[in-house]
Amino acid sequence: MLTIVQTCTLIGIDGVVIRVEVNLSNGLPGFSIVGLADPSIKEAKERVRVCIQNSGFSFPVKKIVVNLAPASIKKSGTHFDFSIAVGILIASEQIEKTTPRSEAFLAECSLNGDIRGVIGCLPMVLALKSAGVKRIFLSEENWIECLMVKEIELIPVKDLTDFVACYHNKKETEPRSALDKVDQIHYSVLGDFSDIQGQSEAVRAMQIAAAGRHNALMIGGPGVGKTMIAKRMPTIMPLLTEEEQIATMKIHSVAGMPLETIIQGLPPVRMPHHTITKAALVGGGNRVLPGEISLAHHGILFLDELPEFDRHTLELLREPIEEHRIRIARSAHSIEFPSDFILIAAMNPCPCGNYGSKYHPCTCSRRERKRYLDHISGPLRDRLDLFIEMEEPLYTYEPSQKTVTSQELRASVLLARQHQTERYQHEMFHSNAELAGGELSKYCQLSRDSKRLLQQANRKLRISLRSIVRIQRIARTIADLDQEDQIKEAHLLEAIHYKQNSSRYWGDGE
Amino acid sequence: MRMNRREKGAMYEQKSASYLESLGYQVCAMNYRTRVGEIDLIVKDKETFVFVEVKSLLANLDFHPSERVDYRKQQRIRKVAVQYMLEINEYEKSPMRFDVMAWQLLAGKENFQHYINAF
Amino acid sequence: MKLFIAWLNAKHCPYADLRFLIQHKDILETILADPKHGGYTDVLTKKTNQAIRNYMPDSFKERLEKQLVENETRILLWKDPDYPEGFYEVDDPPPILYLRGKGAFPPQRAMAIVGSRHVTRYGARATERFSSELSVEKITIVSGFAEGIDSIAHRSALQVGETIAVLGGGIDWIYPKSNEGLYYDIAARGTLVTEFPFGEKPFGHHFPFRNRLISGLSEAILFMEGTHKSGALSTIRHGLNQGKEIYALPGDIDRKNSEGPNQLIFDGAEPLLGLEQILAKSGRERTAGETIQSNSLSSLEKLIYNLIAKEPCSVQHLHNLSNQSIHDIVSVLTSLELKSLIHRQGNQFYRTGR
Numbered sequence: 001m002l003t004i005v006q007t008c009t010l011i012g013i014d015g016v017v018i019r020v021e022v023n024l025s026n027g028l029p030g031f032s033i034v035g036l037a038d039p040s041i042k043e044a045k046e047r048v049r050v051c052i053q054n055s056g057f058s059f060p061v062k063k064i065v066v067n068l069a070p071a072s073i074k075k076s077g078t079h080f081d082f083s084i085a086v087g088i089l090i091a092s093e094q095i096e097k098t099t100p101r102s103e104a105f106l107a108e109c110s111l112n113g114d115i116r117g118v119i120g121c122l123p124m125v126l127a128l129k130s131a132g133v134k135r136i137f138l139s140e141e142n143w144i145e146c147l148m149v150k151e152i153e154l155i156p157v158k159d160l161t162d163f164v165a166c167y168h169n170k171k172e173t174e175p176r177s178a179l180d181k182v183d184q185i186h187y188s189v190l191g192d193f194s195d196i197q198g199q200s201e202a203v204r205a206m207q208i209a210a211a212g213r214h215n216a217l218m219i220g221g222p223g224v225g226k227t228m229i230a231k232r233m234p235t236i237m238p239l240l241t242e243e244e245q246i247a248t249m250k251i252h253s254v255a256g257m258p259l260e261t262i263i264q265g266l267p268p269v270r271m272p273h274h275t276i277t278k279a280a281l282v283g284g285g286n287r288v289l290p291g292e293i294s295l296a297h298h299g300i301l302f303l304d305e306l307p308e309f310d311r312h313t314l315e316l317l318r319e320p321i322e323e324h325r326i327r328i329a330r331s332a333h334s335i336e337f338p339s340d341f342i343l344i345a346a347m348n349p350c351p352c353g354n355y356g357s358k359y360h361p362c363t364c365s366r367r368e369r370k371r372y373l374d375h376i377s378g379p380l381r382d383r384l385d386l387f388i389e390m391e392e393p394l395y396t397y398e399p400s401q402k403t404v405t406s407q408e409l410r411a412s413v414l415l416a417r418q419h420q421t422e423r424y425q426h427e428m429f430h431s432n433a434e435l436a437g438g439e440l441s442k443y444c445q446l447s448r449d450s451k452r453l454l455q456q457a458n459r460k461l462r463i464s465l466r467s468i469v470r471i472q473r474i475a476r477t478i479a480d481l482d483q484e485d486q487i488k489e490a491h492l493l494e495a496i497h498y499k500q501n502s503s504r505y506w507g508d509g510e
Numbered sequence: 511m512r513m514n515r516r517e518k519g520a521m522y523e524q525k526s527a528s529y530l531e532s533l534g535y536q537v538c539a540m541n542y543r544t545r546v547g548e549i550d551l552i553v554k555d556k557e558t559f560v561f562v563e564v565k566s567l568l569a570n571l572d573f574h575p576s577e578r579v580d581y582r583k584q585q586r587i588r589k590v591a592v593q594y595m596l597e598i599n600e601y602e603k604s605p606m607r608f609d610v611m612a613w614q615l616l617a618g619k620e621n622f623q624h625y626i627n628a629f
Numbered sequence: 630m631k632l633f634i635a636w637l638n639a640k641h642c643p644y645a646d647l648r649f650l651i652q653h654k655d656i657l658e659t660i661l662a663d664p665k666h667g668g669y670t671d672v673l674t675k676k677t678n679q680a681i682r683n684y685m686p687d688s689f690k691e692r693l694e695k696q697l698v699e700n701e702t703r704i705l706l707w708k709d710p711d712y713p714e715g716f717y718e719v720d721d722p723p724p725i726l727y728l729r730g731k732g733a734f735p736p737q738r739a740m741a742i743v744g745s746r747h748v749t750r751y752g753a754r755a756t757e758r759f760s761s762e763l764s765v766e767k768i769t770i771v772s773g774f775a776e777g778i779d780s781i782a783h784r785s786a787l788q789v790g791e792t793i794a795v796l797g798g799g800i801d802w803i804y805p806k807s808n809e810g811l812y813y814d815i816a817a818r819g820t821l822v823t824e825f826p827f828g829e830k831p832f833g834h835h836f837p838f839r840n841r842l843i844s845g846l847s848e849a850i851l852f853m854e855g856t857h858k859s860g861a862l863s864t865i866r867h868g869l870n871q872g873k874e875i876y877a878l879p880g881d882i883d884r885k886n887s888e889g890p891n892q893l894i895f896d897g898a899e900p901l902l903g904l905e906q907i908l909a910k911s912g913r914e915r916t917a918g919e920t921i922q923s924n925s926l927s928s929l930e931k932l933i934y935n936l937i938a939k940e941p942c943s944v945q946h947l948h949n950l951s952n953q954s955i956h957d958i959v960s961v962l963t964s965l966e967l968k969s970l971i972h973r974q975g976n977q978f979y980r981t982g983r
Contacts, residue, residue, distance in 0.1 A: 027602045027606065029608070
């Protein structure tokens with residue numbers, strides 16, 4: 001007796017529809033699974049057997065062969081359990097067969113009959129949807145993360161008995177609106193920019209970074225508030241569009257990360273520690289998983305203590321910063337993960353952290369400083385647009401009145417983004433950070449005076465030509481924040497300031 | 511009444527057969543033997559051929575059959591079962607099942623346990 | 630009269646003759662009444678006599694007026710009220726000056742910054758610094774419009790104040806060509822001056838000659854860089870003859886470009902150490918902490934500059950003190966930095982030259 005049910009598997013962050021063919025035949029009783037299944041699936045045999053038995057069904061004493069088709073794709077994951085169990089129940093005629101072509105099953109079975117959540121559910125649901133599947137049975141925990149997906153019936157089930165009831169339409173599924181509470185945005189959990197005392201310059205730079213999707217580097221001693229600022233970045237960024245949300249959630253789902261904040265539309269912030277391995281940063285592993293740079297897709301990648309990162313690890317960032325994706329090659333195939341993030345990096349000005357401080361003497365030698373700074377290669381520096389030097393704030397009795405709230409900052413960021421979207425509607429890109437070459441001269445037209453200013457900056461402040469390109473981009477964003485179509489001299493002057501910080505540390509294209 | 515192990519085994523096999531017959535099973539063969547090994551009892555439960563391993567003289571009946579019938583023994587019984595099915599030309603036509611009958615003599619009283627679909 | 634002197638100047642008549650004619654207006658008028666007469670061979674040189682005989686007032690007038698208009702040039706004669714005092718002291722004072730530009734001439738106070746055409750980064754930085762610092766003190770920077778130190782001095786001065794370029798050729802010759810932009814910038818906000826007539830090529834021998842005017846205009850001469858045979862040394866010689874204060878920028882002893890200034894220090898010139906020193910020598914306190922009024926600064930620039938002049942400030946500090954938005958402060962800081970009025974060390978902005 002042959003039954004075919006559908007499920008899905010993951011290649012990278014994309015789902016591929018898998019047909020689970022279950023055959024029961026007379027002959028020596030046994031249970032085998034074929035079709036390039038890895039150990040996590042082989043183990044399904046025992047879970048499925050016990051789960052069926054403990055749910056009040058009988059496990060057929062037959063020769064059971066399960067084939068996962070197409071058999072040429074390597075498969076892994078525990079979400080095959082459910083479909084295998086359903087296949088066996090149908091094949092042994094314990095439940096009725098309905099319309100297998102338009103149904104799919106994604107969950108893990110537990111020994112007591114419960115249906116459990118699996119990682120990577122969202123991308124699989126999306127893949128099944130595009131393959132024409134109409135009904136998907138899944139666990140309740142996965143159901144919440146997949147609510148974003150419209151035009152498909154998602155049926156949450158608690159356990160196998162519950163499933164059979166739902167399957168035969170004997171039980172009403174809860175209406176979707178039951179989970180509307182997630183629509184509330186809880187900015188408060190992220191903090192607010194008004195918490196930050198006395199770092200107005202950095203706050204301003206972060207606003208520019210958020211508005212034009214520029215990469216930024218904060219240089220400052222310990223305790224000046226670098227991490228605090230980075231953590232609050234999502235509060236000044238526009239909420240994710242539905243498309244972005246799904247793209248980001250797919251990655252987080254595959255990596256088994258919590259999705260709450262993304263469901264609310266907040267851009268993700270990733271803060272990997274500097275001891276991170278290459279595979280964890282860019283993605284990889286035996287079963288290729290997305291790394292931190294992909295988890296930061298449409299959000300913020302915050303690298304604290306930038307020079308402490310392994311140099312070669314940092315160099316890996318170059319490709320994703322340019323291409324907004326990372327390709328992980330394996331001998332058999334290569335997997336591509338999107339990774340379009342804003343890089344916010346932070347570092348101390350020197351190994352001891354006191355260089356440039358008014359209050360504490362720096363104990364580093366020139367050589368030590370140079371070695372420290374040299375950890376960040378020129379090509380990587382080149383991909384950073386904004387450099388902010390942060391000063392140690394002094395304690396004051398009364399908190400400064402001059403803090404700005406995230407809401408104020410976000411308002412102009414939103415307008416600036418809108419400007420960009422309109423301006424670049426016919427282009428392949430959508431933010432100022434991506435301006436280069438011909439587009440740069442097209443969208444960053446400068447007046448005669450402005451050009452003279454750049455010339456002066458080039459000569460007097462020794463700002464390289466390459467940096468001038470970057471300055472124009474930042475100036476474009478500053479102008480957008482000011483709601484100006486034309487880049488003014490003041491915009492350029494401000495932009496020069498943020499770029500100049502870099503040349504004081506590293507020199508610039510001499 | 512003293513019996514040797516073999517006689518005791520044969521006795522419990524006989525008792526098992528009678529018990530199964532009482533359940534409506536039809537006895538096909540006893541002590542079916544090939545070069546590979548032996549099956550104590552082969553009965554037929556409607557369509558299904560049931561291959562029974564009889565274990566006697568146990569101190570305790572509260573065990574899982576696979577504990578008493580080890581993997582090698584299981585494999586041997588399976589092989590013999592396939593040979594039997596081929597011989598009667600029923601292989602892959604009728605369902606098969608493996609049971610264990612366990613017997614215990616406790617304070618002069620015989621207890622038994624029937625493990626259906628034991629392995 | 631200007632026309633006639635210009636004619637004689639265009640014909641390269643000796644300056645002494647021209648000055649004589651300007652001095653003796655009666656003689657000049659007699660000649661003008663009948664140029665062909667030619668009876669002053671005893672007082673004027675042969676060359677001058679010939680030029681007088683060839684005088685073609687009408688066609689020359691037309692041509693000169695056209696050139697004056699085209700080049701926005703005005704003429705200043707020896708003994709005119711605007712003729713710089715200092716020029717009376719120089720060797721063979723020029724009887725006629727061609728001026729272009731909107732700057733004040735003669736300058737109230739002026740100092741010369743001279744040096745070689747080839748510059749090192751050190752020389753360039755020091756030149757920028759002194760040029761703008763002196764400009765802040767409302768001292769006009771005089772230099773020779775050559776490449777290198779001269780251009781840097783002019784440019785930095787223009788950021789803050791005024792500058793005077795003494796050219797080595799006719800005012801209609803932009804030499805070197807690479808300074809064309811600077812030429813017009815100076816014309817707009819400073820002064821270009823030359824003793825050479827229109828169309829006069831900037832011959833090599835003109836430069837040492839005109840150098841006496843650079844020193845003549847200035848109360849002090851700052852020698853930034855140059856080898857021991859630098860052309861700028863001729864300015865220094867003129868300056869010494871005219872009794873001007875000489876400063877030389879000390880440099881590394883193995884730096885070829887510092888040979889000149891170091892030798893000069895050895896010979897008794899003042900080592901150039903800082904603005905205070907110059908101001909003290911010239912009998913003036915620096916305007917420390919005092920507000921600057923240069924018209925080239927916007928009100929916000931002045932505000933920020935004055936805050937920094939009081940004490941070194943960080944961006945945050947300025948933000949707290951000034952109540953201005955952070956982006957305004959940041960752009961003003963860059964602008965002031967471009968004008969070399971302030972510089973940055975670590976987080977702090979300092980008034981340049983402090």
